[in-house]
Amino acid sequence: MNEQIARDVVLVRAIETADEKREVLSEDDRMYASRSARELAQWQASGKQAEATSDDFLQQRSEQIIKRITERTPAFGVFARRRNGLKTLARTLPILALLLGAGLDRITDPHRVDLLSAPLLLIIAWNLLVYLGLFIWLFIPSHPLGWPRSSMVRYLSVGKLSLPRKLPHALSSGLLSFMGEWAHLSAKLTSARLSRTIHLSAALFAIGAVISLYARGFLSQYEAGWESTFLGASQVHGLLSFLFAPAISLFHLQGFSLAEIEALRFPQTTAAEGGARWVHLYASTIFLLVVLPRVVLALISNWRASRLTQHFPLDLDQPYFRKLNDSIGVATQGMLRVLPYSFTVDEQRHKGLGQIATMLFGEQGRVMLRPSTSYGEEAQDVLRGTDLNDAQVNITAVLFNLTATPEKENHGAFLDYLVQSSTRGIAVLLDESSYLERAGEQADQSARLAERIALWQQFCQFHKTTATLVNLLDPSLHPLDAGVGLKLSVAT
Numbered sequence: 001m002n003e004q005i006a007r008d009v010v011l012v013r014a015i016e017t018a019d020e021k022r023e024v025l026s027e028d029d030r031m032y033a034s035r036s037a038r039e040l041a042q043w044q045a046s047g048k049q050a051e052a053t054s055d056d057f058l059q060q061r062s063e064q065i066i067k068r069i070t071e072r073t074p075a076f077g078v079f080a081r082r083r084n085g086l087k088t089l090a091r092t093l094p095i096l097a098l099l100l101g102a103g104l105d106r107i108t109d110p111h112r113v114d115l116l117s118a119p120l121l122l123i124i125a126w127n128l129l130v131y132l133g134l135f136i137w138l139f140i141p142s143h144p145l146g147w148p149r150s151s152m153v154r155y156l157s158v159g160k161l162s163l164p165r166k167l168p169h170a171l172s173s174g175l176l177s178f179m180g181e182w183a184h185l186s187a188k189l190t191s192a193r194l195s196r197t198i199h200l201s202a203a204l205f206a207i208g209a210v211i212s213l214y215a216r217g218f219l220s221q222y223e224a225g226w227e228s229t230f231l232g233a234s235q236v237h238g239l240l241s242f243l244f245a246p247a248i249s250l251f252h253l254q255g256f257s258l259a260e261i262e263a264l265r266f267p268q269t270t271a272a273e274g275g276a277r278w279v280h281l282y283a284s285t286i287f288l289l290v291v292l293p294r295v296v297l298a299l300i301s302n303w304r305a306s307r308l309t310q311h312f313p314l315d316l317d318q319p320y321f322r323k324l325n326d327s328i329g330v331a332t333q334g335m336l337r338v339l340p341y342s343f344t345v346d347e348q349r350h351k352g353l354g355q356i357a358t359m360l361f362g363e364q365g366r367v368m369l370r371p372s373t374s375y376g377e378e379a380q381d382v383l384r385g386t387d388l389n390d391a392q393v394n395i396t397a398v399l400f401n402l403t404a405t406p407e408k409e410n411h412g413a414f415l416d417y418l419v420q421s422s423t424r425g426i427a428v429l430l431d432e433s434s435y436l437e438r439a440g441e442q443a444d445q446s447a448r449l450a451e452r453i454a455l456w457q458q459f460c461q462f463h464k465t466t467a468t469l470v471n472l473l474d475p476s477l478h479p480l481d482a483g484v485g486l487k488l489s490v491a492t
Contacts, residue, residue, distance in 0.1 A: 001055045003189065006312035008062040010185060011080070011178050013320050015069070018174035029068060034324065037061035054316055058324065069171070075164035079175060086156045086190065090197045097201035101208020102215075113213075113275045113282075115226035115240060115264065120282050123206055124243070127290045130202075134297075157183040157190045189308040196301035203294035210283045222275025225266045233262040247284035253277075315424070317394045319360040319480075334361025335392060338429070339383075340372040340399040341414055345472075349433065352472030353399075356429075359480040360395065368393065376410055379417035388422040397427040400467075402435040402452055406459040415463040428465050430456050433473040 001009070019025055037060035044056055070077035104119050158179045163172055183190075216222075226236055237258045248255050254277055316322075322334055336357040338345075345353070350369060357365035373382045388396060398418060400411065418426045435452065439445045453469060460467040471477040 001059065001312055001314065003186070003309045003312045005055070005059045005062070006185075006314045007182060008066060009058045009314065010182055011175075012062040012065045014178035014181060015065075015171060015174035017320075018177055019170040021170065023170045024069065024168055024174070025065065029065070033061050033064045033068070036064055054321065054324075058316075058321070061324070073167060073171065075166055076171060076175075078164050082158070084157050084190075086193050086197070089156070090193065093197055094201045094204050097205040098208040101205040101210075102212045104209045104212055113222045113224045113278045115224065115261075115278060116228060116231075116236065117282070120209065120286065123209060123286065124289055127202065127206075127294070131293060156194065157186045185314070186312075189305060189312070192301050192305035192308060196298050196305060199294045199298035199301060203291045203298065206286050206290040206294070210286055213279055213283065217276065217279055222279065224275045224278045225264045226261075227266040233265060234258060237261040244281045244285055246288050247281055250288065251284050253280055253284060318425075319395065322361055322394070334365045334394045335368055336360060336365065337368040337370065337390075337393045337396045338399050339370050339396065339418075341411060342375040342404060343372055343399050343401045343431070345369060345372070345399070349431070349472035352433075352470075352475050355475040356470060356472075356480065359475065373414065379414045383417075383421075388418065389424050393424075395427055396422060396424070397429045398465075399429045399431060400456070402430055402432045402456065402469075403438060406456055412459070412463050415460070415465055419464050426465055428460050428467045430467045430469050431472045432469060433471050436471070 015024060016030070037057050040060045041053070041056040045053070066080055070080060163175055167175070228236065231239075237256075240256070240261070244253075244255075247253055256277075317334075319334070334357065336353070338353055350367075353367045353369060354365075357367040359365070370386070373379070396418070398415065400406075404411070406412070415426070415428070430453070432449070432453075435449065436445075439449070453467075457467050468480070469478050
């Protein structure tokens with residue numbers, strides 16, 4: 001599916017997930033949207049003489065739900081039509097760069113071509129450093145650059161970070177969740193678009209500087225020369241020979257000798273007719289070392305952005321999508337992998353995990369129970385050889401006992417390792433069955449249970465995960481919504 005369809009689908013999922021009490025979308029609304037979308041998807045498929053696909057179904061369903069919410073809450077329509085902040089940046093930054101480059105002559109002598117022109121040399125040197133940094137970064141792709149900041153990425157991905165007023169609480173929560181999730185999902189696309197804009201702007205800045213250089217030459221007569229406190233004629237000759245060698249070789253431009261460089265040293269008398277040669281040398285060098293590479297990099301970024309726009313990488317193996325796809329007969333087996341931490345799972349609770357897998361994936365759901373990690377064990381030692389990104393596993397969930405007290409050095413370290421190592425997301429199951437057995441009929445049981453759950457939820461949020469409360473002895477006490485499933489978290 002393309003970017004726009006994926007955006008609508010993720011938006012609808014975030015709203016349905018947040019709307020647990022069915023305040024925004026009733027159960028009838030959801031069933032009607034699924035039924036209508038199924039019929040439209042099948043009708044479209046029959047016209048193409050093909051089978052109905054999940055992409056067509058999800059597209060139709062998301063469009064209907066967005067339309068329904070917009071009719072009821074017009075303020076939501078403003079958010080749904082909101083576009084990211086990259087379009088404005090992509091239009092203004094290149095134009096601004098061209099104008100700034102063209103105004104570069106304001107800080108130089110309008111009647112002189114300086115052989116050691118600081119602005120022109122800085123343009124070349126800065127771009128060469130950028131190329132070196134990009135080359136080095138090819139070998140360390142797993143380390144984040146630290147720029148742009150997450151708030152900037154979110155703005156560039158979803159536009160304004162503020163929400164319209166007078167929205168239902170559940171809808172506001174869903175939109176906030178969507179903004180964070182979409183910023184993460186579209187990070188690669190945003191990065192490609194931002195890179196395209198930056199490379200194009202750098203090329204236009206250099207073009208503007210060259211244009212201003214030639215434009216001044218038509219209106220005034222250049223005098224070429226150089227001066228330096230620390231460099232001698234031989235050093236300047238060596239530097240310029242190295243710098244201009246590609247342009248001289250490729251474009252067959254006139255070279256220069258050491259004697260010529262010595263003769264052009266200020267304040268000695270210089271030949272005015274020599275200025276054009278140095279303009280051509282600088283212009284050709286900037287074209288070869290700045291404009292051409294930046295245009296190539298911009299084209300590569302544009303290709304990446306176009307590919308991601310047309311084929312947005314949305315993981316349809318998640319429970320939310322699997323449950324919806326079941327309604328059009330696109331059911332596949334789902335696997336729930338459970339990693340217990342300091343938790344011995346007996347036979348009855350093992351059956352409870354099987355019921356949870358069925359809730360998530362339907363009758364095709366299966367559970368893979370791994371050996372329990374002992375308290376204090378290092379995750380990298382216990383999980384050595386375990387592929388946390390196994391394509392055969394749909395959800396990897398950590399299982400904690402509600403009776404335990406969460407500790408940063410143990411439970412937190414275990415979660416941090418999983419979140420950082422998995423690209424498919426990590427879920428957290430928080431089993432209350434043992435806690436309820438111990439609490440018995442105590443008068444303050446409900447209040448203490450709520451406090452314990454809140455403690456674990458805050459702890460998991462701190463470690464970039466979200467806890468889902470379950471009861472393995474009676475999973476029906478906390479049924480997982482067929483349209484939502486477990487909440488997954490991935491490191492950003």
